[in-house]
Amino acid sequence: MSGFYIQYLDSLCRRRGWHEPMYECYRSAGGYTCHVLVNGREYQTDLAYESDHLAQENAAMRAFMVCRNFSVNGGMLARNGIVQGLPVDESSRKTRKGSRHISSGRSRSGHHSSSSSTTSLE
Numbered sequence: 001m002s003g004f005y006i007q008y009l010d011s012l013c014r015r016r017g018w019h020e021p022m023y024e025c026y027r028s029a030g031g032y033t034c035h036v037l038v039n040g041r042e043y044q045t046d047l048a049y050e051s052d053h054l055a056q057e058n059a060a061m062r063a064f065m066v067c068r069n070f071s072v073n074g075g076m077l078a079r080n081g082i083v084q085g086l087p088v089d090e091s092s093r094k095t096r097k098g099s100r101h102i103s104s105g106r107s108r109s110g111h112h113s114s115s116s117s118t119t120s121l122e
Helices: 004-016 052-067 090-095
Strands: 022-028 031-038 041-044 082-084 100-104 118-120
Touching: 004 031, 004 052, 022 052, 031 052, 041 052
Parallel strands: none
Antiparallel strands: 022 031, 022 100, 031 041, 082 118
16 A cells, blocks of 8 residues: 555646656665656655655655645646746656666555755745
């Protein structure tokens, strides 16, 4: 069973007509980190977690908390003027190096929690 935020993010993407989220987890000596690609933007964990499942849930939470506020026209600005996530060229994801695995949102399970940084437009 997937974590709550992974499910919430999957559902949000389906409702908005976006591609399903793609998760990329990395393992280091400190634990697991994760990046998730949603609607051309990348969100990542704020900490290292003891499992890839926890790292995925954290990345999904960060993405969901921002994307749920995007206008339905698919814009990159949340209603409150916050820009979230880094723009990503999806072709660049294939060239990264390191210990990792990539999966779509519905193929992983576990409990996760996450948040993401924000930049305010002034």
